[in-house]
Amino acid sequence: MRIKVINPNTSTSMTALIDRAATSRASPDCLVETVNPAMGPESIESHYDEALSVPGVLAEIAAEQFDGYVIACFGDPGLDAARELADGPVVGIAEAAMRTAAYLGRGFSVVTTLERTCGRAWDLAERYGVSRFCLGVSACDIPVLEVEAALDEVAFACQKAVATDRSDVVVLGCAGMTAHCAQISARVGVPVIDGVQAAVLQVESLVRMGLRTGSMREYAPPPPKLYTGVLAQFGT
Amino acid sequence: MRIKVINPNTSTSMTALIDRAATSRASPDCLVETVNPAMGPESIESHYDEALSVPGVLAEIAAEQFDGYVIACFGDPGLDAARELADGPVVGIAEAAMRTAAYLGRGFSVVTTLERTCGRAWDLAERYGVSRFCLGVSACDIPVLEVEAALDEVAFACQKAVATDRSDVVVLGCAGMTAHCAQISARVGVPVIDGVQAAVLQVESLVRMGLRTGSMREYAPPPPKLYTGVLAQFGT
Amino acid sequence: MRIKVINPNTSTSMTALIDRAATSRASPDCLVETVNPAMGPESIESHYDEALSVPGVLAEIAAEQFDGYVIACFGDPGLDAARELADGPVVGIAEAAMRTAAYLGRGFSVVTTLERTCGRAWDLAERYGVSRFCLGVSACDIPVLEVEAALDEVAFACQKAVATDRSDVVVLGCAGMTAHCAQISARVGVPVIDGVQAAVLQVESLVRMGLRTGSMREYAPPPPKLYTGVLAQFGT
Amino acid sequence: MRIKVINPNTSTSMTALIDRAATSRASPDCLVETVNPAMGPESIESHYDEALSVPGVLAEIAAEQFDGYVIACFGDPGLDAARELADGPVVGIAEAAMRTAAYLGRGFSVVTTLERTCGRAWDLAERYGVSRFCLGVSACDIPVLEVEAALDEVAFACQKAVATDRSDVVVLGCAGMTAHCAQISARVGVPVIDGVQAAVLQVESLVRMGLRTGSMREYAPPPPKLYTGVLAQFGT
Amino acid sequence: MRIKVINPNTSTSMTALIDRAATSRASPDCLVETVNPAMGPESIESHYDEALSVPGVLAEIAAEQFDGYVIACFGDPGLDAARELADGPVVGIAEAAMRTAAYLGRGFSVVTTLERTCGRAWDLAERYGVSRFCLGVSACDIPVLEVEAALDEVAFACQKAVATDRSDVVVLGCAGMTAHCAQISARVGVPVIDGVQAAVLQVESLVRMGLRTGSMREYAPPPPKLYTGVLAQFGT
Amino acid sequence: MRIKVINPNTSTSMTALIDRAATSRASPDCLVETVNPAMGPESIESHYDEALSVPGVLAEIAAEQFDGYVIACFGDPGLDAARELADGPVVGIAEAAMRTAAYLGRGFSVVTTLERTCGRAWDLAERYGVSRFCLGVSACDIPVLEVEAALDEVAFACQKAVATDRSDVVVLGCAGMTAHCAQISARVGVPVIDGVQAAVLQVESLVRMGLRTGSMREYAPPPPKLYTGVLAQFGT
Missing domain, CATH: 3.40.50.12500 (Rossmann fold)
Structure with a gap:
């Protein structure tokens, strides 16, 4: 294959x-x-x-x-x-990440890069039928090409999102965050999903x-x- | 201006x-x-x-x-x-046509060209918040570049849509239909909206x-x- | 005409x-x-x-x-x-203002007079299909007949609404606010819509x-x- | 009381x-x-x-x-x-009838008088939160003041609605039908609700x-x- | 009967x-x-x-x-x-309480026992068609079998819910709260509904x-x- | 594993x-x-x-x-x-089948066993956020334990569903149909999904x-x- x-x-x-x-x-x-x-x-x-x-x-x-x-x-x-x-x-990857998250609890938080991209995440959540699972979309305010080197900032944004949204799962909202998945999950204590x-x-x-x-x-x-x-x- | x-x-x-x-x-x-x-x-x-x-x-x-x-x-x-x-x-023009139609009654029918485009019209109706007004999307099955010359087929599709959907208004679902607006309205007896x-x-x-x-x-x-x-x- | x-x-x-x-x-x-x-x-x-x-x-x-x-x-x-x-x-005017706002961004805030009228604004937003664009309805708590003379209070309520709702546009929720439109837009920095x-x-x-x-x-x-x-x- | x-x-x-x-x-x-x-x-x-x-x-x-x-x-x-x-x-009575019907099955049919009143029934179903239970609204095409004398026509419209909508319950869509409740239920074989x-x-x-x-x-x-x-x- | x-x-x-x-x-x-x-x-x-x-x-x-x-x-x-x-x-009792609350204002707050039960209340609100009336679900964090003896805690949670959700009505989210209904209503100043x-x-x-x-x-x-x-x- | x-x-x-x-x-x-x-x-x-x-x-x-x-x-x-x-x-398996189908087109048809189970399928479609993809639920009217031996009846129901619902995909609505998946897909000409x-x-x-x-x-x-x-x- x-x-x-x-x-x-x-x-x-x-x-x-x-x-x-x-x-x-x-x-x-x-x-x-x-x-x-x-x-x-x-x-x-x-x-x-x-x-x-x-x-x-x-x-x-x-x-x-x-x-x-x-x-x-x-x-x-x-x-x-x-x-x-x-x-x-x-x-x-948004589709896969958000639908996968829906298997793992009542709701997830999306953490994305720049705030201006949050609207698109909401649009996709609606299109894919997961808006009822999507409890919040927030940004870490790091540009796409710098997010790989910003584990701490991304992890902090995830922690904040889980606390604010009272969510069961985190969805990483950028392919550039793919390497952070396991480390953030360990820090935040909830499943973290990488769309890739x-x-x-x-x-x-x-x-x-x-x-x-x-x-x-x-x-x-x-x-x-x-x-x-x-x-x-x-x-x- | x-x-x-x-x-x-x-x-x-x-x-x-x-x-x-x-x-x-x-x-x-x-x-x-x-x-x-x-x-x-x-x-x-x-x-x-x-x-x-x-x-x-x-x-x-x-x-x-x-x-x-x-x-x-x-x-x-x-x-x-x-x-x-x-x-x-x-x-x-889809946005303007569908929102304009919403001022004119409980619901409208969209009549588009090829059937494969109906899904996109539904997506837009939802995005623009008019899905509650959109009572039906149907196709006249005429390609885009031939629709200008197909008044009768388009008008027939509009008549059928109004009867099936029990709609108050017709929205023409292609810019190529723009010249047909008045004639179709006269034939079908309901307001017909051209998005252009x-x-x-x-x-x-x-x-x-x-x-x-x-x-x-x-x-x-x-x-x-x-x-x-x-x-x-x-x-x- | x-x-x-x-x-x-x-x-x-x-x-x-x-x-x-x-x-x-x-x-x-x-x-x-x-x-x-x-x-x-x-x-x-x-x-x-x-x-x-x-x-x-x-x-x-x-x-x-x-x-x-x-x-x-x-x-x-x-x-x-x-x-x-x-x-x-x-x-x-609510219908026109809210639908017009939907052309200008992801979401708008409605600022109305007395808090007891907020519910009606939500009802209309739903009826007109714009509830997905309506990010918040709030009140400046000024009676209808006094609102014309209350530019500062209305402008302050608009500023607060834009910050809280993270909206792109403000909709003025009372015909009595019609004269304030341009001034509030200048102060708040977003488009402001007067329904009249x-x-x-x-x-x-x-x-x-x-x-x-x-x-x-x-x-x-x-x-x-x-x-x-x-x-x-x-x-x- | x-x-x-x-x-x-x-x-x-x-x-x-x-x-x-x-x-x-x-x-x-x-x-x-x-x-x-x-x-x-x-x-x-x-x-x-x-x-x-x-x-x-x-x-x-x-x-x-x-x-x-x-x-x-x-x-x-x-x-x-x-x-x-x-x-x-x-x-x-629309509110009470529709909410009562929601206790009795997956969905109900509303049968009203003139077809032009169907839209209002849908509006109310949405407002009262029962649109998911409302499987159809149809009219018997009898004016309000004649409906008391039109048991057969109303019963026929109810039978048709239940078959078409595949509903569990009928809601009578006019106070003038109040006397027909028991007889229609006997004929149609499903619970029939009079809002009064x-x-x-x-x-x-x-x-x-x-x-x-x-x-x-x-x-x-x-x-x-x-x-x-x-x-x-x-x-x- | x-x-x-x-x-x-x-x-x-x-x-x-x-x-x-x-x-x-x-x-x-x-x-x-x-x-x-x-x-x-x-x-x-x-x-x-x-x-x-x-x-x-x-x-x-x-x-x-x-x-x-x-x-x-x-x-x-x-x-x-x-x-x-x-x-x-x-x-x-959830069904009856939530539908009854919908007769009494624009929206209600549900106050339940443990936070982990809030999700189920939201599910039911959606199933019963009252999610538009349900402005909030919150927990007093008292186990079911202790809630009868915890009037003050339940009343406090109700007060907080009404202020936060800006609701017109409270729905008690546990049969064990049934005896508190009148007292809480007197304290909170809004109708309080016991599902039993x-x-x-x-x-x-x-x-x-x-x-x-x-x-x-x-x-x-x-x-x-x-x-x-x-x-x-x-x-x- | x-x-x-x-x-x-x-x-x-x-x-x-x-x-x-x-x-x-x-x-x-x-x-x-x-x-x-x-x-x-x-x-x-x-x-x-x-x-x-x-x-x-x-x-x-x-x-x-x-x-x-x-x-x-x-x-x-x-x-x-x-x-x-x-x-x-x-x-x-309903969850997996319906979410999987959502990757494959605009909409799917569910074909289940007895008609009385259709309501449950709709409930699940809503719960899983796929009701916008679920274009129809219909029954082949074969009991669960007989469905394995009823390939023709199930296939016929699937063909009818695809034509009526104008769907892109079929979801088999019973674990007992699991063996029919490939054969029905060949007959109907659309992807067919077995939830197991x-x-x-x-x-x-x-x-x-x-x-x-x-x-x-x-x-x-x-x-x-x-x-x-x-x-x-x-x-x-």
């Missing part, structure tokens, strides 16, 4: 970080390849960045056929489009069961279309 | 059609400029097309400062990102009141960022 | 205040007439007052045909009944598009009926 | 009908007085009628102190205002427990106010 | 307490019998206890035919199963109207079935 | 069937043990059966420590209590990530308690 993990941020150091988490968690018979696109924002910290990361994500989906795909940014950019395009299942690991295992499970996106209706392959300008490569 | 109407589809004939509706409806002191991006899909008929229309929309927002902006595709692609980027207010006109007037109203997107938090301008590859132009 | 703005409070000084906001905002080709009923409460500060303001509102709707109508009290009294009765579109202006422009837009309440079903004209007692005039 | 049942329709024959249901169901120690207002519509079949029935309802509440009150029209006109005004608890009886017993229960509307906040007595014109009597 | 009140806790002193509340509130022609099962937990303070109280509750329902039944624990254990099994109506009394009167009302659970579909009697082990007695 | 799969039905042939699905799907390093309780109903076809299956499920959880647990009946009986009791994660397989893989994933139910609050171990009668074994 081959799973492609796509980091929508074009930062290669972040890609390496995500790769360590993804490969360490995957099963022995599951080969993980972690990449970032050749186009788009170095890091995603706004709706603007997120929207503009999508072409790169889709180019990576289209590049070569894998058994399944993970979109490794907590905004799950391009998920619907990726599901139309891909032959195998596609899972976003949750998504890799979720895609593995879907592939094992032979499941992929239903393609009879909305998620059928996109109709062929003329594309122009710098995006001409996306046409067919 | 200058308003820019952006057709996210790169089809110039569709842009001309939208321009006629937009300029005919705008107030005398409001100058409308209708454009389509230089990059992206000729028409938008999937999540894939919609996602890939966004860079072009954002390039048009960034190109030159207007008092307000309309995104003239019923999926409202790139709306959040556009609001971060633009100095003036930004309104999508509704959005132009909504932006006009916002500009008259001196209102634009609140920019203290989530919708502050995007932080400067390195962009790579064919999207390098979007970085700062 | 002629629009009638009805102040459901019978206070004539409040009517004059509303008239100034409404006429200053309307387009040159739009004639606004602002009135208050000849029957009912001097000001509306309870469910009781609001219910008893409705006959006066409906009498004003029935009095003479206009192209459109605004109900200029933040409880939107009699809106459903007015829509059955009127030939043209009818818009309430928003509703006048909304009705204008509906009239320009030739739209009125759908009247095939629930909002058909009321069936003729014998009325008795002091309300006999309302029968037909 | 004295309970006042107010028929918001000014039809005296309908009042007599309601009185029979109310008095037959009340406990021996509970004195029921059924009245209709001296002002307002003969029957309520529109939002317009309903709004204009409210002054009469409130005049009856204010007239003399009872231990509790029932508002006996399925639109529950004036309920919030009545709760501010009354010393004892106030219950609407349900509301009288609910008020009785509240009075026995010494409970009335909480009056510390929103439902405090209305502030004294000047009222003008034909409604001057409502001022204080 | 004979009503059986079942205390799902096997504590006989608590049963005696519940019996006093139930019998004092029932009508003269209504004979109340209060029991506790012969199997199960002495008190219910976890999902585990609650689940294991259900067989005892069902054994009591099956033991002898009454006109109606009350399940007198605030988690309403076994309610759906009891409705399938019983010939007469079955009402839970509310449920007894609700069942009485249902029986008087000849209503029981609809049994045509989901709540038909359970199909006969082989049961094994210590639960063999429950088979047929 | 050792996972215990508990069939809440005491039918041993059904347990064998579930065991085949569970063991065939588990990873090589994951030892699955499938059991059914020594007490309770042979099959679960009512709220009554489901409630009475819970003691047996809990006895199996308490019997011996495993790394994780699956509750293999589509009503997920005893899930909250099991989470308090177990050291490792606990997943229900989905739950086993979900528990595996949770265990691999070191995650279990958060136990700081609501899901802490149940407080020790005296239990009486035939349930005395459950006390501590």
Whole structure:
């Protein structure tokens, strides 16, 4: 089984970080390849960045056929489009993290990077049907590319969130936090979920069961279309 | 007052059609400029097309400062990102059409082009808070670029929707239907709303009141960022 | 185009205040007439007052045909009944203010007069489908007829609401606050919406598009009926 | 214990009908007085009628102190205002019928008179928190004042509703249907609820427990106010 | 009329307490019998206890035919199963208390025993359709069997809840608090609802109207079935 | 890794069937043990059966420590209590099936056994936050113990559900259907999900990530308690 993990941020150091988490968690018979696109924002910290990361994500989906795909940014950019395009299942890390958290208690707290990204987390919670489990979204106010080096600040924000939200579980709201998972759980005393690991295992499970996106209706392959300008490569 | 109407589809004939509706409806002191991006899909008929229309929309927002902006595709692609980027207010035609319909009765029917786009209309209805007014979304099964020439089929789909959904109002679910508005209303006997006109007037109203997107938090301008590859132009 | 703005409070000084906001905002080709009923409460500060303001509102709707109508009290009294009765579109100021705010960010705060009116604002937010955008309703604790002279208190309540609710926009929760709009926006740093202006422009837009309440079903004209007692005039 | 049942329709024959249901169901120690207002519509079949029935309802509440009150029209006109005004608890028949039905199964069907009143029933279901139990609202298309004589048509509409909605219970959607309750239940084979009886017993229960509307906040007595014109009597 | 009140806790002193509340509130022609099962937990303070109280509750329902039944624990254990099994109506005290509170204002606070039971109260509020009325659930942190002797602590928690939640009404979240109802209401100044009394009167009302659970579909009697082990007695 | 799969039905042939699905799907390093309780109903076809299956499920959880647990009946009986009791994660098959389906499209259809169980499936969809994905619940009207031998009837019900609900995915609504998964998918043309397989893989994933139910609050171990009668074994 081959799973492609796509980091929508074009930062290669972040890609390496995500790769360590993804490969360490995957099963022995599951080969993980972690990449970032050749186009788009170095890091995603706004709706603007997120929207503009999508072409790169889709180019990576289209590049070569894998058994399944993970979109490794907590905004799950391009998920619907990726599901139309891909032959195998596609899972976003926000989606996987939040749904996984829902198995572990009445409610979870999301701790994200910059405060301006909290709104997107709430949107996703609603879209994925977990808003009743999502007791709070808060920010540690560390930029995406600095969060890997900010264990203490992230852990403190998690502790505060658990106390304020009275939650059972913490969801890490950025792929850049993936290495902090175990340490924060030890400090805070509740389960802490990293979406990269949750998504890799979720895609593995879907592939094992032979499941992929239903393609009879909305998620059928996109109709062929003329594309122009710098995006001409996306046409067919 | 200058308003820019952006057709996210790169089809110039569709842009001309939208321009006629937009300029005919705008107030005398409001100058409308209708454009389509230089990059992206000729028409938008999937999540894939919609996602890939966004860079072009954002390039048009960034190109030159207007008092307000309309995104003239019923999926409202790139709306959040556009609001971060633009100095003036930004309104999508699905947003304007559905909110306008909510002033006119208990519920409306959306009639869209291909069935695969119905899901997106439901997503937007929920996002905009009008799902309680949205009594049904159905498709006339005509592709986007053929819908201008398909008055009878669209009108028939509207009649059927009103009877099935027991709705008070029809919302046209594609900018390409903009010219059919009055004729369908005459045939079906209920108000029929074209999002292009509704959005132009909504932006006009916002500009008259001196209102634009609140920019203290989530919708502050995007932080400067390195962009790579064919999207390098979007970085700062 | 002629629009009638009805102040459901019978206070004539409040009517004059509303008239100034409404006429200053309307387009040159739009004639606004602002009135208050000849029957009912001097000001509306309870469910009781609001219910008893409705006959006066409906009498004003029935009095003479206009192209459109605004109900200029933040409880939107009699809106459903007015829509059955009127030939043209009818818009309430709470409805227009809250829906307008939804174009400008993730969420808004409503600041109203007496705390006892907060519940009604929540009810309307739910009815209009904007409860997901309504992040808080709070009161400045100034009676309706004193609010015009209480800029500082209202502005302070708005500042507090924006900080507490973490909102992008403020909605003024009483027609009597209409003159404070620009000054409060300057002080608080976020867009501030006055429903009188928003509703006048909304009705204008509906009239320009030739739209009125759908009247095939629930909002058909009321069936003729014998009325008795002091309300006999309302029968037909 | 004295309970006042107010028929918001000014039809005296309908009042007599309601009185029979109310008095037959009340406990021996509970004195029921059924009245209709001296002002307002003969029957309520529109939002317009309903709004204009409210002054009469409130005049009856204010007239003399009872231990509790029932508002006996399925639109529950004036309920919030009545709760501010009354010393004892106030219950609407739609409220009591729908909440009572929720004790008896997964879901109920409402069968009302004219189709144009269905929207109001849905509004109330949502307001009372029973929309998840309300599986359908349908009309028998008989005017309010003819429904007493139309047992067969009402029963047929109930049978159809139960089959279509797959419901466990029927709620009669008009006080004028009160006499049909037992017969329809026998024909349809499911529990059938008449709001008049349900509301009288609910008020009785509240009075026995010494409970009335909480009056510390929103439902405090209305502030004294000047009222003008034909409604001057409502001022204080 | 004979009503059986079942205390799902096997504590006989608590049963005696519940019996006093139930019998004092029932009508003269209504004979109340209060029991506790012969199997199960002495008190219910976890999902585990609650689940294991259900067989005892069902054994009591099956033991002898009454006109109606009350399940007198605030988690309403076994309610759906009891409705399938019983010939007469079955009402839970959480259900009755929360629905009764909804007649008395915009919102109520629930005050329960241990904090770990708050989640269950929220679940029930949602299930019964009263989550919009439920403004807060908080705990006094007194175990179930000590709550009878802890008037001051419970009253203090109620006062705090009303101030924090800005609620109109208090719902007592444990049958063991039944004796405190009047005293707390006097101290806090808002209506206070004891579910035992509310449920007894609700069942009485249902029986008087000849209503029981609809049994045509989901709540038909359970199909006969082989049961094994210590639960063999429950088979047929 | 050792996972215990508990069939809440005491039918041993059904347990064998579930065991085949569970063991065939588990990873090589994951030892699955499938059991059914020594007490309770042979099959679960009512709220009554489901409630009475819970003691047996809990006895199996308490019997011996495993790394994780699956509750293999589509009503997920005893899930909250099991989470308090177990050291490792606990997943229900309805929960796993419905959440898994949400990764694969806009919406799914549930096909269950007897019509009377549809209500429970809706309850769970709401509880798990997937009601927006659940487009329909329908029954094939085959009893639980006969469903294994009724491939054609189940497949036909699935085809009908997909056409009626316009869904992307089918969820099999009974553990007894576990063997039909691949064949029905081939016939219907959409992904078909068996909750037994989905739950086993979900528990595996949770265990691999070191995650279990958060136990700081609501899901802490149940407080020790005296239990009486035939349930005395459950006390501590």
